[in-house]
Amino acid sequence: MKIENKKWSLEKFNQIREEVLKQWPTGQDVDLEEAIEYQKNIEPKKRVTAKLKEAKESGITLIQPRAGVALIDKHIELLRFLQDEGKADILPTTIDSYTRQNNYEDAEAGIKESREEKRSMLNGFPAVNHGVQGCREVVEALASPLQVRHGTPDARLLAEITLAGGFTDFEGGGISYNIPYAKEVSIERTIYDWQYVDRLVGLYEENGISINREPFGPLTGTLVPPSVSHTVALVEGLLAAEQGVKNLTLGYGQCGNLVQDVAALESLRELAAEYFADFKDIMLTTVFHQWMGGFPQDEAQAFAVISWGASTAALGNATKVITKTTHEALGIPTKEANAEGLKASKQVINMLRDQSLASNDKLEKEKEMIKKETKQIMDHVLELGKGDLAQGVVKAFKAGVIDIPFAPSRFNAGKILPARDNEGAVRYLDHGNLPFTEEIVKFHQKKLEDRGKDEGREASFQMVIDDIYAVGQGELVGRPKKNKKEENSCK
Template structure:
């Protein structure tokens, strides 16, 4: 096995950079020394780290949408609209699907067709095709920090161009942008690709530039138990800090039970700090990201606003550093800018109303927090054991053994044995723990919770509960009850 959790040697890194930059014509525009100077001259309010740390220190939850279209000026107009009319604090540039698969020729055709039709024929912004200069038009035009959001297993060239272009936050990781997104890409490959991305971010930091890194928290987005997403987020953070990353935002996807969601954000920060400190790092700034519901949405707009509002409430009461906001058109396809702004304003109103409120730390919340911590520690301890102390090696071996397993993921490197289902109060439990390294106490906890639901619904605990739960919110419920 070639992959190791070791910082890439500077000379090897610089040599690899030359090959990466040759993989598409716009790579020749990247001059990292000139890019460092560009970042140094950037206004403080456009630097993501500054906004995140200020929010963390002042107990604020920032709001950020998803957004990206094919043409530069149209993308700028969209971001300006979401900033001014939607009241967004932070902005994204969501990358198109062709770029995510490194299919730049197809993305080029999409740009051409978009110019011809004067509407976006891509489902995002093709940053690699545009190159550094065009990316900087976005950064210079927008009076807020902008993050690169994508879904790319091999994001090395995308990172080179967008970071040189002035973006100050880069999403993704070796697990979270592989196992939920790709079928045949190996973890050995993506770990090395993302070690390069993190080494690049670390290289910028060595030259005085603050770039934030954000592993993708929701993974497959639907009914992901907190311990699974926590384990992935912490592992990707550990790989990142090894390469010199100093700022990480760890995410969690809303599951819908308020007590569990609050406990999840609390435990995520606590666990991340523990594991990063245990590795000897005491200078890492950790912030948290709450993703509003990533599963199916109701088609009815009023009902969709209720789902958004519930996510806004959970993010505010959990004290997450930022929340990724959905739109009321989620069930209908790519939202209009007006719909996107409506989701933002709905979230803003609730966050403002709840900013000075907190929820009492109840016994049930403590139970949820403790079980999430216990499960996450069990997984991470086994990963480290399998890797003989090396986190990168451990990740590969853990997926091979099913010790790491993500529900509903398409990757052939994922066991796919675990099954989640809601308990009688809507918290996400394990119907099947697969090969996760849980003791009988943890397994019995989940079995008992699901038995309670089965008794209430007068049916056996079965896979049908999983199916019912997947579609429940789109049908106006949280728990998928039988008719």
């Protein structure tokens, strides 16, 4: 298995494809030529790329939920409700956990049990088991375009079946759907497998079929520094573009500080324009993920978190926002709660449509630092790979030059520690082996020292722990709790 950032030959792709389609019986129903003809007959209003292009040109922010259940009819019922009642612009199909691990036998058992119990016994839609025709049944029953959302290190068969089934957007990548999700899967393995997915999308593109690809921006949650997230988005996007992908939506997950989040969205667009300059015919858009951390159990408080995310997406001019629900702290949401999250987000976005966050020193400083940090990581990755991005990524993970906080993968260094500064922006408490200049290191140290002075404690790992739980407890920054004696003295 040789990893290099080079477009696969058709011969190599077809050789591997024979084995991929044998992973589960439904793979044998995929006929690429027939699938291309089927995709050609999907009208533009049901294509994600057309919807994104229109939103980008109009300067509006689209809304999209997460959702998926085990049975085809119930999945259609759920998505139709989110389309009609929730007014979702783009519909999801969230894939179940068994499929994400390529465990199609247990997914099949889950389908059977769901039929017997008359409710979903899977936490998503088992698209591989339902096959091409099952996916087409879903696509044809709905008026809105659909995206596949999952979390699969090896998504090759899933991509084959869902794209043949009429989906026009496929999420994920070899880093973002490996390091945060799996422990034992190597970077080499997933880059290779996702090159297959991107080459497949490239083949559709060569035949005039516009398919969007979306790296997963939030990675491990809400304390991922923007420069880490941006690096992964750029790397996965560039690897995809090399295989022929022409529509990319680069993602970013909400951290919580408005200025930093808007700066992150703006800097992501600017960095993308720079790094993809050699790919003249690529359409680049952005997606903002509402809060991916712990939620308050109280629904009114949860609505506030959702609205804050919608506000940030609108002010940051994201092309699309992935919405959350008031049931995040409780489990899988009802379709009603999901629709309410969509409607609340849409209301805020509509109210902010003609507004923007005026440029100021804080915003410009955040953008400057995010871009410097990202470029220093990217430069080092390319240097390690001697110009080859794929090889550079593998070596960068081994060296900790790319490092994702709180990830389960043993192929991730896990040395960096993020914490919030006094205003809630995410900083590096420990930057590990990230190749930052002294200027950047001192910038982050000073920000956290200032918080420590204000709270009467040293900047330490305790801040990290406090910040992780803060929003679920009604705050953004995890401040130390005052004891009763201190509270009385303050009074």
